[in-house]
Amino acid sequence: MVVIEFPDGLHEYVTTPVRRVLRLAGRDVFYIETANSRYRLEVRERERAEAAAR
Numbered sequence: 813m814v815v816i817e818f819p820d821g822l823h824e825y826v827t828t829p830v831r832r833v834l835r836l837a838g839r840d841v842f843y844i845e846t847a848n849s850r851y852r853l854e855v856r857e858r859e860r861a862e863a864a865a866r
Contacts, residue, residue: 814844814851827851 816825828847835842840855 814846 813829814827818824827844827849831845831847833842833844842853842855844851844853
C-alpha cells in the first residue's frame with residue numbers, strides 16, 4: 813500500500829495493495845500500479861532544497 817500524508821496533518825490517502833513500481837532512470841519519477849489504479853509520483857523535495865541553497 814501507499815500512504816500519502818498531506819502537510820496539514822489532518823488528511824491521508826491510502827491505496828489498495830501495490831502490484832508494481834517503475835522508476836524512470838535518472839529521475840525521481842515513479843509509476844505505481846495498485847490493484848485498481850495507476851499513479852504517477854514525482855519527488856520534488858530535492859529540487860526545492862537545491863534552489864534554496866543557491
